[in-house]
Amino acid sequence: MDGQLKSLAWGLLHFLSVSALPFCVGVAVQAVVDRSGAHLALAGGLLALCCAGNAVGELFLHRTSITNWITAAARVQQVLARKTAHLGSALTQRVAAGEVVAVSTGDVEKIGWFVEAWSRFTAAAVTIVVVCAGLVVYQPALGVVVAVGLPVLAIAVLPLLPRATRRADFQREKAGRATELASDTVAGLRVLRGIGGEELFLDRYRRASQEVRRAAVRSARMWAVISAIQVLLPGLLLITVVWYGVHLAREGRVTVGELVAVYSSIMILTYPLRHFEEIAMAYSFSRPSARRAAGVLSLERVTDTDGSRDGSEVPSGDLYDPATGLLAPTGRFTAVVCGDPDAAGRLAERLGGHASEEGTPVLLGGVPLDELPLDSARTAVLVQDKDPVLLSGTLRELLDVPRSGDIGAEEALAAAQCEDVLAALLQGSLDAQDPMDARITERGRSLSGGQRQRLALARSLITDPDVLVLDEPTSAVDSHTEARIAEGVRNLRSGRTTVVFTxxxxxxxxxxxxxLVHEGEVTAVGVHRELVHAEPRYRAVVTRETEEDTAPNNASGKGAALNSALDNSARDKGTSLKDVLKELEEIEESA
Incomplete structure (x- = not known):
C-alpha cells in the first residue's frame, strides 16, 4: 500500500504537469493576441514549472512503479517458496513440476506487471477526472463536451475485454502446457535418449509450441482491435471539439486561446488514456497467472493440524508406521528392503510425515507426527530421498544447515567417505586453499553421481537428527566405498535411530x-545373514535371484554372495577384478 501511495503521488505530479501544458500554451497564445508582455512572461514561467514537474514526476513514478513490480513478484516468489518448503515432496504429487516452474517464473512476472500498471492507472484516472473538472470550469461550453466524451472513450472497449480475456486465458493455458512439457522433457532427457523417445517428445513440443503461436496470434488480433479503437475514438472526439469550438469562436463565445487550450488538452489526455488499455491487458494476462498461483498457495499438507501440540516438545522413541507395521527401534540401525523402489520412496516420505495417509499416522514415541507442527516434525525426523539436490555455492555453505552441534563437518565428511570429493573440489578451484571454500556448481554437475550422493549424505549426517531416514544412499558408489560408508554411518549414528532403504x-x-516389506506390509524381520537363507522373497530382492535359481543347499548361499558381489561391483566400472575376488573371499570367510 505504501508503494502504491507513493506511485499515486508522483504520478499525479507527472500527469497533472503534462496536462497543464495546454493551459499554459493557451495563455501564451492569448497573450500574443492581446499583445500582453506580462501574460506572455507568466505563460513562460508556468511552462517552465510544468516541465520541471513533468521531469521529476516521471522519474520518481518510474522508480516507484518498477519497485512495486519487483516487490510484488519477489513477495509472490517468497510465498511460493515457503509453500514449497512447507509441502515438501507432497507438492509434486499434487501439481506437475512444469506448472510449479511456470508459476514461479512467468506467472509472478505477470502478477508484478499488473501491480506496476495499477500504479500508473490510478494516477492517470485521477488526472483525467481533475482535467475534465478543470475544463468545465475553464470553458464550460467545450468542457462539457470533453467531460462527456472522455468517459465514453474509457469504457468503449469494455464489451471487447471479455473476449480478449478469454483468448488471453486460452493462450496462457497453451503456454502453460508447453512449459510443463518442456520441463518434463528436459528432466527426463537422459531416459528418453536411452529408450529412443527423444524425437517423439520433441515432436510433441513442436506441436504444443505451434498451438501457443496460433493462440498468441488470435489474442494479438483482438488487442490490435482494442488499440485501434483507442486511437479512433479520441480522434473523433478531437474533430468534434474542433468543429464545435470553431463554431463557438465565430460567435465570439470562446477566445482563440481557450480553443487552443481545450484542443491541446484533448491531445494530451490521450497519453493517460493509454494506461486504461494497459491495465486491461495486464488484468487479462495476470488473472490466469494469479489463479494458478492461488491454486498452488491453497494446497495444504494432508497432515496439517491446528498446531495445538506444543512445538517445543519434540518427541523421541520408536518410529512406527501402522500402515505397514514397520518398526524402527530407537537408537538402532534398521535397514528396510522393499522390492518396489517407488513404494520404498513413498514409505520413506511417510516416515518423515510428508505424505501420511489419513487414519494411519506415523508414530514417533507414540506421538503421531501428524499432530506435530511441521518444524518440529522435521527436527525430529530427517528424510533424504534417493535424488538429493546440491545447491550452488561453497562446500561450507552446503553444510551450513540446522544441526545439533554434536557432529562436525570433518566427522560427517569422513563417515560419508568424501576424501576424493574434497580433493576433486580443491583441484577444480582456482583460488580456494581450503576444500570447505571450494565452490560447487549448480546441482553439483562438475561431480560424479557417487560424489554428489556422498556430499548429500554428509549434509544429512551433520544435522544429527533424532531419526534419520535414508533412501538408497549408496546406489551410485562402488562396493568398497559402500562398505566403508556403511561402517562409518553406523559408527557415527551410534545411539541414534537410523532407517536405510536399500x-x-x-x-x-x-x-x-x-x-522386509512386501506388497505394503512387513513380512519378515531379522538380520541379513538369517533372512538371506530363510526368506526366499528377501533373497530374491537382495540377490536378484529367481525361483529357478534357488537350490536347497549351501551353493545357493554362495551363489547369492557371488551375484551380490558382482552386482555391487558392476555399479562402478572402475572396480578391478582383483577387488571383486577380494570381496568374494571376505564374504566366504564371514559365511
Whole structure:
C-alpha cells in the first residue's frame, strides 16, 4: 500500500504537469493576441514549472512503479517458496513440476506487471477526472463536451475485454502446457535418449509450441482491435471539439486561446488514456497467472493440524508406521528392503510425515507426527530421498544447515567417505586453499553421481537428527566405498535411530535389524545373514535371484554372495577384478 501511495503521488505530479501544458500554451497564445508582455512572461514561467514537474514526476513514478513490480513478484516468489518448503515432496504429487516452474517464473512476472500498471492507472484516472473538472470550469461550453466524451472513450472497449480475456486465458493455458512439457522433457532427457523417445517428445513440443503461436496470434488480433479503437475514438472526439469550438469562436463565445487550450488538452489526455488499455491487458494476462498461483498457495499438507501440540516438545522413541507395521527401534540401525523402489520412496516420505495417509499416522514415541507442527516434525525426523539436490555455492555453505552441534563437518565428511570429493573440489578451484571454500556448481554437475550422493549424505549426517531416514544412499558408489560408508554411518549414528532403504548386501549386513516389506506390509524381520537363507522373497530382492535359481543347499548361499558381489561391483566400472575376488573371499570367510 505504501508503494502504491507513493506511485499515486508522483504520478499525479507527472500527469497533472503534462496536462497543464495546454493551459499554459493557451495563455501564451492569448497573450500574443492581446499583445500582453506580462501574460506572455507568466505563460513562460508556468511552462517552465510544468516541465520541471513533468521531469521529476516521471522519474520518481518510474522508480516507484518498477519497485512495486519487483516487490510484488519477489513477495509472490517468497510465498511460493515457503509453500514449497512447507509441502515438501507432497507438492509434486499434487501439481506437475512444469506448472510449479511456470508459476514461479512467468506467472509472478505477470502478477508484478499488473501491480506496476495499477500504479500508473490510478494516477492517470485521477488526472483525467481533475482535467475534465478543470475544463468545465475553464470553458464550460467545450468542457462539457470533453467531460462527456472522455468517459465514453474509457469504457468503449469494455464489451471487447471479455473476449480478449478469454483468448488471453486460452493462450496462457497453451503456454502453460508447453512449459510443463518442456520441463518434463528436459528432466527426463537422459531416459528418453536411452529408450529412443527423444524425437517423439520433441515432436510433441513442436506441436504444443505451434498451438501457443496460433493462440498468441488470435489474442494479438483482438488487442490490435482494442488499440485501434483507442486511437479512433479520441480522434473523433478531437474533430468534434474542433468543429464545435470553431463554431463557438465565430460567435465570439470562446477566445482563440481557450480553443487552443481545450484542443491541446484533448491531445494530451490521450497519453493517460493509454494506461486504461494497459491495465486491461495486464488484468487479462495476470488473472490466469494469479489463479494458478492461488491454486498452488491453497494446497495444504494432508497432515496439517491446528498446531495445538506444543512445538517445543519434540518427541523421541520408536518410529512406527501402522500402515505397514514397520518398526524402527530407537537408537538402532534398521535397514528396510522393499522390492518396489517407488513404494520404498513413498514409505520413506511417510516416515518423515510428508505424505501420511489419513487414519494411519506415523508414530514417533507414540506421538503421531501428524499432530506435530511441521518444524518440529522435521527436527525430529530427517528424510533424504534417493535424488538429493546440491545447491550452488561453497562446500561450507552446503553444510551450513540446522544441526545439533554434536557432529562436525570433518566427522560427517569422513563417515560419508568424501576424501576424493574434497580433493576433486580443491583441484577444480582456482583460488580456494581450503576444500570447505571450494565452490560447487549448480546441482553439483562438475561431480560424479557417487560424489554428489556422498556430499548429500554428509549434509544429512551433520544435522544429527533424532531419526534419520535414508533412501538408497549408496546406489551410485562402488562396493568398497559402500562398505566403508556403511561402517562409518553406523559408527557415527551410534545411539541414534537410523532407517536405510536399500537392497545392498553390504549395507544390510551391517544393519542391526533388517525388515522386509512386501506388497505394503512387513513380512519378515531379522538380520541379513538369517533372512538371506530363510526368506526366499528377501533373497530374491537382495540377490536378484529367481525361483529357478534357488537350490536347497549351501551353493545357493554362495551363489547369492557371488551375484551380490558382482552386482555391487558392476555399479562402478572402475572396480578391478582383483577387488571383486577380494570381496568374494571376505564374504566366504564371514559365511
Amino acid at each position: 537392497s545392498s548386501p553390504l549395507l544390510l549386513d551391517r544393519a542391526e535389524r533388517v525388515v
